[in-house]
Amino acid sequence: MKADQNLDCTGLYCPMPIIKTADKFKQLKVGEILEVIADDTGIKEDMPAWCEVTGHEFLGMEEDGGKIRTYVKKTH
Amino acid sequence: MAEKEKLSIVVFSGDLDRALAAFILATSGASMGMEVSMFFTFWGLNVIKKNEGGIKSKGIMRKMLNFINRGGSRRLTMSKFNMLGLGTWMMKGLMKDTNTPTIDEFIAMSHEMGVKLIACTTSCGVMGIPEDAFRDEVTSTAGATYFLREARESKVSLFI
Numbered sequence: 001m002k003a004d005q006n007l008d009c010t011g012l013y014c015p016m017p018i019i020k021t022a023d024k025f026k027q028l029k030v031g032e033i034l035e036v037i038a039d040d041t042g043i044k045e046d047m048p049a050w051c052e053v054t055g056h057e058f059l060g061m062e063e064d065g066g067k068i069r070t071y072v073k074k075t076h
Numbered sequence: 077m078a079e080k081e082k083l084s085i086v087v088f089s090g091d092l093d094r095a096l097a098a099f100i101l102a103t104s105g106a107s108m109g110m111e112v113s114m115f116f117t118f119w120g121l122n123v124i125k126k127n128e129g130g131i132k133s134k135g136i137m138r139k140m141l142n143f144i145n146r147g148g149s150r151r152l153t154m155s156k157f158n159m160l161g162l163g164t165w166m167m168k169g170l171m172k173d174t175n176t177p178t179i180d181e182f183i184a185m186s187h188e189m190g191v192k193l194i195a196c197t198t199s200c201g202v203m204g205i206p207e208d209a210f211r212d213e214v215t216s217t218a219g220a221t222y223f224l225r226e227a228r229e230s231k232v233s234l235f236i
Contacts, residue, residue: 012175015104019185022107053108
C-alpha cells in the first residue's frame with residue numbers, strides 16, 4: 001500500500017507504537033496515509049482499536065517476516 | 077469528535093511494576109484522545125516524589141517514615157522478586173533492552189500529553205510529605221471528593 005509518510009516502531013513495545021502514531025498524526029494533513037511498521041504483535045489489535053476510538057480510518061495491514069505494516073488515514 | 081472521554085486512575089501502589097502498568101494505561105489513554113487524571117495516594121506518592129534532596133517533615137515519627145520510605149521514581153522496587161534489589165535491577169535491565177521507557181520518562185511523557193498528576197492531600201498530611209517534595213510535573217493536590225467527581229464523569233476508572 002502506498003503511504004504519504006511512515007513511522008518505524010521496530011523494537012518498540014506497547015504503548016510506544018500508538019503513542020508515536022498519535023504524535024505523528026499531529027503533523028499529518030487530513031487525507032494523508034501513515035504507514036506504521038512494528039514488530040510487537042500487539043499492534044494488530046491496538047491499531048484498529050486506536051482508529052475506532054479516535055475516528056481515523058484503518059486501511060489494513062500487511063505482514064512480512066516479523067514485521068507488521070499498518071496503514072491509517074487521517075480523517076479529521 | 078464530541079466531548080473528550082475521561083480516564084481516571086488511582087495509583088495507590090508505589091511498586092515499580094504497578095506504576096509501569098498505570099503509566100502505560102495513562103499514556104495510551106491520552107494518545108486515544110482521552111482526558112486522563114492520575115490520583116496518587118499512600119504508597120503511590122513515592123512515584124511522584126522528587127529523586128533528589130531530602131523530605132522535610134515535622135516530628136520524629138514522620139521524619140523516620142520519610143527516611144525509610146524515601147520514594148522517588150528511581151527508587152521504586154518490584155512487588156515480587158525484588159530480592160534485595162537484584163530482581164528490580166534485572167527488570168530495569170530487561171526494560172532497557174526492550175526500549176521500554178523508565179518511570180521517569182513515562183512521567184515526562186504523560187506530562188507532555190496533558191495527563192494530570194494529582195497528589196492526595198490526606199496521605200500527604202498523615203505521612204508528613206510537604207508539597208515541595210513532589211516533582212514539577214505534579215499538577216495539583218486534592219482530596220477523595222475531587223477524585224470521585226472525576227471518576228463519576230469517567231468512562232474508565234481504575235485502582236492500581
